[in-house]
Amino acid sequence: MKTYDIPLVPGPVKVPEEYLAAYAVNYGSPDVEEDFFLLLAENQSLLKKILKTDCDVVIHSGEGMLSLWGAVKSALSPEDRVLVVSNGLFGRGFADMARSAGASAQVLEAPEGEFIEAGALKEAIRSFEPHMITAVHCETPSGLLNPIGAIAPIVKESGAMFVVDFVASAAGADVRTDEWGIDLGLLGSQKCLSLLPDLSFTTVSAKAWRAAEKVGYEGYSALNPWRSAISDRLTPYTHNWHANAALSIALKKILSEGLEKSFERHEKAAAYCRGRVRGMGLSLYAKSESLASPTVTAIYVPEGWTWRELDAALRKRGMAVGGSYGDLAGKVFRIGHMGSQADMELVKAGLDVLEEVLGTQR
DSSP states (O other): OOOOSEEOOSSSOOOOHHHHGGGGSOOOOTTTOHHHHHHHHHHHHHHHHHHTOOSEEEEEESOTHHHHHHHHHHHOOTTOEEEEEESSHHHHHHHHHHHHTTOEEEEEEOOTTSOOOHHHHHHHHHHHOOSEEEEESEEGGGTEEOOHHHHHHHHHHHTOEEEEEOTTTBTTBOOOTTTTTOSEEEEESSSTTOOOSOEEEEEEOHHHHHHHHHHOOOSTTOSGGGSSHHHHTOOSSOOOHHHHHHHHHHHHHHHHHOHHHHHHHHHHHHHHHHHHHHHTTOOBSOSSGGGBOSSEEEEEOOTTOOHHHHHHHHHHTTEEOBOOOGGGTTTEEEEEOOGGGOOHHHHHHHHHHHHHHHHTTO
């Protein structure tokens, strides 16, 4: 199995040894032991600080997509209407999820590399009258950081439930769950938290709890059983104690660094990446600097290369970056400078390799 000295994929990211060490410990049974419930409660409290919320936080055992599916299935009734704000693959994906739950979905798609305009959102809300509005903070496949705060007042005025995927932004960019009126906020462990892809997190507002109670979904990803799991000392399945132990270390490290300093570290790595890339004559997918994500940079595959050729050339030199998906497959590649990879030395080393590889075509 090949490993890479310069890991810059946009998740799962490089996992620090101190986090991995938590998996080498023998713990007790999370189903019955008080220490586990205390750990789970502490992790919920730490996540609230990072996500800037007083809402409940559900910690699921499973990769980040679990939180997306759990939110949709838990809070949507078949008669509901969902307005999907989109400028990428994960944005559009909410429409498929909503329809799988029997709801109606309408996609409000932004022009390529851009975000929706406020007027278009207001008109879509007026005509469609959605029960739920979904959006993605960081569209990882396209490297866009969307201005959720700018549309939050419009969503609030509509009265619709607001669902936001901040899987690839939280802890690397400012997330203001309560200020933005997010009812269901969605996060995974393998991006800016720098953990293995084995935990997912959902912030749940009072409005979202009421919807979940009405729907009554009871599957593995359901939110309802977690509302009283800690107080009742009863989880709906055997949780991942090892992952929660690693999560505790990661959250405390982020808070010890300080959120603002974490954001600054990500911004500096991203700005450096964008500057170097432009200096090589490459084009960014983001149409404006304000939309360029601090956690991942999406770059058009340069002329004269296919993505497959470029990827192979980089990997030969020990560097791993990401391709993209859907409409951007083969057109865009991505450098992930999030979490442990928001490291200037690592990013510089990667961009030196990229420049060297591209120079072989001159």
